[in-house]
Amino acid sequence: MxxxxxxxxxxxxxxxxxxxxxxxxxxxxxxxxxxxxxxxxxxxxxxxVLSVSGVNRLGIDYSGALKNVLDGAVIYSSRQQMKVVSEKPQAYVLxxxxxxxxxxxxxxxxxxxxxxxxxxxxxxxxxxxxxxxxxxxxxxxxxxxxxxxxxxxIKEFLLTYKAVYENVNYPESSIVRLFFDNAISKGLFGWLIPYSNDRIELGLGVSEKTKGNSKQAFEKFVKNSNIHAIVDSRKASSEYASVIPIGAxxxxxxxxxxxxxxxxxxxxxxxxxxxxxxxxxxxxxxxxxxxxxxxxxxxxxxxxxxxxxxxxxxxxxxxxxxYYSNLDNRSIDRALYLLKKLGFDSFLSKHGDMDSIKTMMKRAFIRK
Ligand SMILES: Cc1cc2nc3c(=O)[nH]c(=O)nc-3n(C[C@H](O)[C@H](O)[C@H](O)COP(=O)(O)OP(=O)(O)OC[C@H]3O[C@@H](n4cnc5c(N)ncnc54)[C@H](O)[C@@H]3O)c2cc1C
Structure with a gap:
């Protein structure tokens, strides 16, 4: 004992x-x-947003909290975009x-x-x-x-800001959108998470090392033409600032x-x-x-x-x-362009794992 x-x-x-x-x-x-x-x-x-594989492995009872199911993502840089869609659901929005x-x-x-x-x-x-x-x-x-x-x-924190918008028109409700723009959200990215066809969450994170202000960054982010086309001049129904620690x-x-x-x-x-x-x-x-x-x-x-x-x-x-936090926007564009050329979108569609890079590599390189 x-x-x-x-x-x-x-x-x-x-x-x-x-x-x-x-x-x-x-x-x-x-x-x-x-x-x-x-x-x-x-x-x-x-x-x-929780991976389907993680939720299943942990046996989380999510049924009462389920808002949406995601099967793909569009990743944007300033001039490029890459769409990744999987045959199976990848994540739950809870x-x-x-x-x-x-x-x-x-x-x-x-x-x-x-x-x-x-x-x-x-x-x-x-x-x-x-x-x-x-x-x-x-x-x-x-x-x-x-x-x-x-x-x-803890050595570094991300400062976050998120807001929910109602009554929007978002037909691709199983697709999350991620916006990499180091002039606005250096350290993370901006996101659009659909709750349904007419309800979405927008948010972003910015490294506190940049002495950034997440609310000001968010105000710039919603002016992005892809975002503006969806929310137009609507006001958010709720808004929150918070913080995420990174690095154990x-x-x-x-x-x-x-x-x-x-x-x-x-x-x-x-x-x-x-x-x-x-x-x-x-x-x-x-x-x-x-x-x-x-x-x-x-x-x-x-x-x-x-x-x-x-x-x-x-x-x-x-x-x-x-690594990507230290790239400028032109380099992010170039990286996304190259990843597309190399077929990384279909690689992610087949082998992507939201949580484990190790598992993704194993799936790709070790054939059973
Ligand atoms: C904007 C944003 C978006 C996120 N999105 C996702 C996502 O999509 N998917 C995902 O997996 N994760 C996401 N996260 C991260 C996730 O929310 C956290 O990792 C998770 O909540 C951490 O849980 P926790 O129990 O460790 O700590 P917390 O949720 O922070 O809970 C800590 C608790 O401790 C209490 N507490 C603090 N000090 C004391 C004290 N002295 N005495 C008593 N109580 C105390 C607090 O009141 C709090 O309730 C996101 C975080 C943010 C900020």
Whole structure:
């Protein structure tokens, strides 16, 4: 038997709630503290595009939250565009509020203690550190747990802005559009995510290193002729600014404290998507905590295991993002032109994987 007798999870986002549900289901006493009174309070700040393969692998019950199904993308640079359409659905667009409400209900049902409206400060976090408690920081990009326990900082953040538009005419409702323009959204891209034929989300991310302002960048983005043709002079029905960490922290376990999800920086740097990797790492954390409780294994197993499973992919996403962030628009044009010439669109249609570059390469080069 290990020396721990309970787990305290800080943060009731998707990663914290999933871990709470599974720990409670493994008969481990778990208390989750969430700063907001309602777990869905922050949900609309983010988009809900999740790969079909990731959702299936993680067994996420998405049925009640499904808004749309995507099977393709058009990628734009200033002068080029490339369309990639797959024969099978590639991604779900999910309602983040409904998704997190479901995750909350599941954690409650499994028997997790959930304390809402309790934002722990540094003194309260330190008081949890009694030698018997495993402390999990699932408290998002500005993790207080990471600060309180002296973890190395996350090196880069993307500043985001997104808005929803109603009553538009968007016939290709299974196609997402991505706009690479380093004069506006350096560090990421602009996106158009369809919810349906007449409801879309527009958004973008910009590296905070550029000292950019995401709202100002967004105002320029909606003037893009391809976007303007769709939204015209309509006003958004909702708008949110937020932040995405990119690049995992150098260390994610210290003694009895571990970090998961955005708190650990477990996001795909190329897209800012954090749910599939964050939840996958929450499952790895579950295994390590169960092993610490039942077999006395060190919690540092978590660090080794998640890096072994997902470290290479997260690294490749980070390198790719860092590469295209440093291109000027002419070079992006040239790159897209070349990719089309080389048939990269049909390569992606056949072998594309939204999450795992490693899997995509294997599919392309290793024949069974
Ligand atoms: C604009 C945007 C679009 C995105 N689109 C996608 C997408 O399409 N697909 C995708 O997979 N991902 C997307 N993401 C990323 C995804 O939303 C995050 O990776 C995910 O929400 C991280 O979940 P989490 O549980 O780790 O952290 P969070 O969701 O940030 O949850 C952390 C929780 O901790 C709480 N908290 C913080 N400090 C304390 C404290 N001291 N005490 C108690 N509680 C505390 C907060 O209130 C919060 O509820 C997007 C993000 C943004 C900003």
């Amino acid at each position: 290990g020396s721990y007798d309970n787990v305290a999870i800080i943060g009731g986002g998707m990663a914290g709630l999933r871990l709470a549900e599974k720990l409670a289901g493994s008969d481990i006493y778990v208390t989750l503290y969430e700063g907001k009174r309602d777990v869905s309070y922050l949900a609309d700040r983010a988009s809900g 309602d983040r509020k409904l998704l997190i409400k479901e995750a909350y209900a599941n954690a409650k049902r499994a028997g997790a203690n959930i304390v809402l409206g309790k934002r722990l400060d540094e003194a309260e976090l330190n008081s949890l550190d009694d030698g018997k408690t495993v402390i999990v920081g699932a408290d998002g990009p500005a993790s207080s747990v990471a600060k309180a326990f002296g973890f190395t900082p 922290r150098r260390v994610t376990v210290k003694g009895n404290v571990l970090l998961v999800g955005d708190a650990a920086g477990q996001t795909k740097a190329t897209t800012g998507g954090g749910l599939i990797f964050g939840l996958s790492c929450a499952d790895v954390a579950l295994q390590s905590i169960v092993n610490a409780f039942k077999n006395g294994r060190p919690l540092s197993d978590y660090e080794r295991s998640w890096r072994k499973l997902y470290g290479l992919d997260l690294n490749m996403h980070r390198r790719l993002q860092s």
